[in-house]
Amino acid sequence: MENLPVFISIFFGVIVVITITWFYISSGSRTYLLLAMGWTILQSILGLSGFFRDTTALPPRILLFGVVPPLLLIAFTFLSKKGKAFIDTINLKTLTYFHVIRVPVEIVLALLFSHGVVSKYITFEGTNFDLFSGVTAPIVAFLAFRTANTNKGLLLGWNILCLLLLLNVVVTAILSMPTPFQKLDLDHPNIALLYFPFNLLPTIVVPTVLFGHLVAIKRLTRVRE
Numbered sequence: 001m002e003n004l005p006v007f008i009s010i011f012f013g014v015i016v017v018i019t020i021t022w023f024y025i026s027s028g029s030r031t032y033l034l035l036a037m038g039w040t041i042l043q044s045i046l047g048l049s050g051f052f053r054d055t056t057a058l059p060p061r062i063l064l065f066g067v068v069p070p071l072l073l074i075a076f077t078f079l080s081k082k083g084k085a086f087i088d089t090i091n092l093k094t095l096t097y098f099h100v101i102r103v104p105v106e107i108v109l110a111l112l113f114s115h116g117v118v119s120k121y122i123t124f125e126g127t128n129f130d131l132f133s134g135v136t137a138p139i140v141a142f143l144a145f146r147t148a149n150t151n152k153g154l155l156l157g158w159n160i161l162c163l164l165l166l167l168n169v170v171v172t173a174i175l176s177m178p179t180p181f182q183k184l185d186l187d188h189p190n191i192a193l194l195y196f197p198f199n200l201l202p203t204i205v206v207p208t209v210l211f212g213h214l215v216a217i218k219r220l221t222r223v224r225e
Helices: 006-027 032-048 061-079 081-089 094-112 131-146 152-174 199-222
Strands: none
Touching: 006 032, 006 094, 006 199, 032 061, 032 131, 032 152, 061 081, 061 199, 081 199, 094 131, 094 199, 131 152, 152 199
16 A cells, blocks of 8 residues: 555545535535545544555454444435435436436446456456446436426436445455455455555545435435425
8 A cells, every 4th residue: 555656545545535525415405415525534544544444353353443433424314304304305307417427436446456456356357347337327317307397217226236246346345355255356456445645545435425325216216296
């Protein structure tokens, strides 16, 4: 990691800022913004301290202290009254365009792979097809919202497909990390995800993208919008 060009870290840091800002614009929620900023600061401290680099801990620290809490918060949001109200305020058009963020994320992963700090499996050269989601996001957003009547069928199908693509890369990433759970690419594990700022990918960026798809699917499958 010491030999990694600094521009990659800066580039990814900008991606994290854009992710939080873009999602904030889609929701307009100051509560979300404060929570996201606080969680990012905490995860940055943990990443800088080397907390996640203990690869022998069970369960893996990056999962227990980085990934699980956002998932629990997402579940709480969908189950609570205030959470449901928050979901209803999110602008679906802006949220659809938001997924363009996955294009620069894929570029970062490719750069990290070229320096041997992530598995090939989580790049578009491997089994990660998430680039499709980022490239098609503006096309789907344009087609779905070009008239007063939202094309809910197109939007729903695209969100379900992209959610499946996201889950595919998430599972692959977990199985490729240097933990007791590692099953893939034993010679080139996802070391970078245990270091700052790249630990913010599974703890900030991915949960935000996941939440975005779940929000859209929930809104689009209701009888009345």
